[in-house]
Amino acid sequence: MSQQGRLNISDNDDRRVLQEQSAEDYSRHVVPLAARTGRWSLAMASWSVLSALFYLYISVAVAQAVGTRSALLGIGLSIVFYGLINYVICQRSIKNGLSVALLSRGIFGGAGAVISSLLFAVTAMYYAVFEGSIIAVAFQQYFAPGSDIRWWYLLVVLYALPLVMGGIQAWMDKLNGALLPLYIAGLATVIIMAGSRFGFSTNFLSLEGHVDTNLPGWLWAFIVYMGICVNMMVTAEFSRFGKPQDANFHGWVTYGPLFYFALFAVNGVAGIFIMDTVFPGLQASEQGIAEAVLKSSGVIGLLFILVSQTRINTANYYMASLNMAGFAARAFGLRWRRGIWILFVGACVYSLMLTNVFSYLLKALAWQGVAVTSWVAILLTHYAIYPDASRDEFRPGRVKAVMPGAWAIIASTVLGIMIIELGPKGAWFVEIAPMLIAVVAATTYWLLTRFTFGGRLARLSDPRNDVQDPWRYHIECHVCNRSYSAIEMDRDSSHNQEAICTGCGEGNAAFLHAVKVESDGMVGQRSNLAT
Incomplete structure (x- = not known):
């Protein structure tokens, strides 16, 4: 010895x-206790997610698919589902202070943590491409419809990079805190101007669905929202900065039911109203939402898009750079400052924007959604098996390279992608794929943990x-x-x-x-x- x-x-x-x-x-x-941040500071940084136009778009898409009433019922169930699960994740993250990558190491092993970091980084970059493209298109349409979109893409990337250089504790919280009232006022103004210009009506509450599904409409809507499980990784990444005495506040307000009511219900109803009022009958798209905002409120709508997309992209760039830094350190031993990785992420986002991004982006996000759903199911199963936060081992010298979670996420992700790509359209098992993936991931992890050595050194x-x-x-x-x-x-x-x-x-x-x-x-x- x-x-x-x-x-x-x-x-x-x-x-x-x-x-x-x-x-x-x-x-x-x-994150040590001395570095934990105040409740409202953390809430402002975390609520940057609140302003993504994606959540206006998805509510319109679901309402057009299964009808407004079924969509709203599905949204209500999603608020409860997300609120409770994120409450649990938030409480545990505040106790252990672990990032997604550190948390993943104790569940998936050293190699698995590398994969988790890359998965989260790439997912965040794809969302940054998606949301950044909306700002660029809005600028182009408003200022110079015949101009080269590539210059607007570059402008959108360049102005976003300095906003996340300082991280949560520097001024990301202050920026998003200042922009939140502008987002709320902007959304209310867009709604009022859309109604004033095109007429107020309750027709948006009576949309009929056009998707042929074997499931009840409300269940179909709920499963669609279930596919946005990346928000749970966001909760784990941000809530580690919470103070233990603020755990209850963050569990109910910052990441819990109140937050998801605003994110899903308020944004959802607003999106359905704006789109149906300005472009009745037009098929939903996130670009269509942006066009509806511009057409209804002009320069005010442009400012609203700028504010909303700036807020969400601070979160996207932050999470992408943080996890890319972790991936490079763990996979290649590169311990560069996060500022360098912010520039790297910006270059990647701009390069992706130059491709025909919308032709493959949704497919890529669907595949990543499978992996993220598996990750969340395994995480919650881990918490159920080990309710004591002190059992969250994450130190590189204490865990094996491959642990039970790695095999569970591989099995469930492969199965999920096979269902998506090979399953017949409309089949019941294809429509409930997220539920099946979650069950397979959780069950596999429980069995491997129960009947094999846990993987600690x-x-x-x-x-x-x-x-x-x-x-x-x-x-x-x-x-x-x-x-x-x-x-x-x-x-x-x-x-x-x-x-x-x-x-x-x-x-x-x-x-x-x-x-x-x-x-x-x-x-x-x-x-x-x-x-």
């Missing part, structure tokens, strides 16, 4: 860490056991010479068992090899003793 290195323990936060991570947003570390000692409170006390890392919460610290088997932080352990080949050798040796000793 190697002699353990001495731990440099402190009960004070490292000021260098707090300053450095104000822009990096702890992308590779646990046996280790000689744990720095958490050397302090009274792993959240209050901090331990200095021998690699970066920074002190982080003891909750994320480990022993470096490749360097005299000295302390090493989670960020320095990621992608560290010598460290990961040494802990595997240590774990294999301990397992071998136990086997010899047993025989």
Whole structure:
């Protein structure tokens, strides 16, 4: 047994860490209690999702498919569904302070966490392309209909990048907080002007459906909304900055039923009214929503689109850059600052905009939706199996490369894509595919966890056991010479068992090899003793 290195323990936060991570947003570390943000600051940053035109569009598409009444009933069920699940995710994330990538490592393993980071980053980039394209098209149509759309795409990308350089704790919260009243006032103004110009009517509440489905209309609508499970990854990513004393507020307001009432119901009814009033009978599209806004309210509508899409794209670029940074660090050992990854994400978004994006974007999002639905189902099953947040292991030297969650998400995602691509259109199992995917993912993960070894590595000692409170006390890392919460610290088997932080352990080949050798040796000793 190697002699353990001495731990440099402190009960004070490292000021260098707090300053450095104000822009990096702890992308590779646990968020310490001292870095948690105020309730309204976090709410303003998180509510950037509220203003996506996507949620106006999807309500119109669903209402046109199954009728307004069935759509509204499905939306009501979705509010309850999303509100309760996000309440659970929010409470757990506040307790453990883990990003999506760190959380994924303890469920899917080291390799699985890499896949999760890439999945979330690419999904966020696709949404940034989708929403950014709306601003560009609106600018082009209003200012210069005959101009080259590529210049408007470039403008949209360039003005968005500086807005997320500082992260949640710098000014993203302040920006979105200032824009929220403008979004609310803008939406109300667009509704009033649409009604004034084209006539107020209740016809939008009586749309008839035209989709031939074997399911009740309300269930069809609910399943469509169920496919937007990426919001649950957003909750996990943002809510880790919440203070424990604000957990109930965030659970009900910031990420819970109140938020989803505004997101689904208010935006939904507004979208159905605006589209049916301005373009009655026209098939829904997100570009169609933007055109309806412009036609009804002119320059005010343009400002509304600018404000709404600016708010949502701060979230898209933030999540894409954060998870791309995590992916590169874990997969390739690249520990560049998040600002560099923001520029990289901007370049990727602009490149995608230059392609015929709408020809393949919805297909790509459908495939990713399958994987995200599986991820959420596995996460909730994990929480059910391990209700104690202290069991959320995430340190790179404590988990195997592949854990039960990795096999579960692969099986359910492959099955989901096969159903989408090969299933006959209109078949019952195709229409309820999200439900089937969630059940398969949850069941597979439960069975693998129940009947196989969980995938955690046996280790000689744990720095958490050397302090009274792993959240209050901090331990200095021998690699970066920074002190982080003891909750994320480990022993470096490749360097005299000295302390090493989670960020320095990621992608560290010598460290990961040494802990595997240590774990294999301990397992071998136990086997010899047993025989």
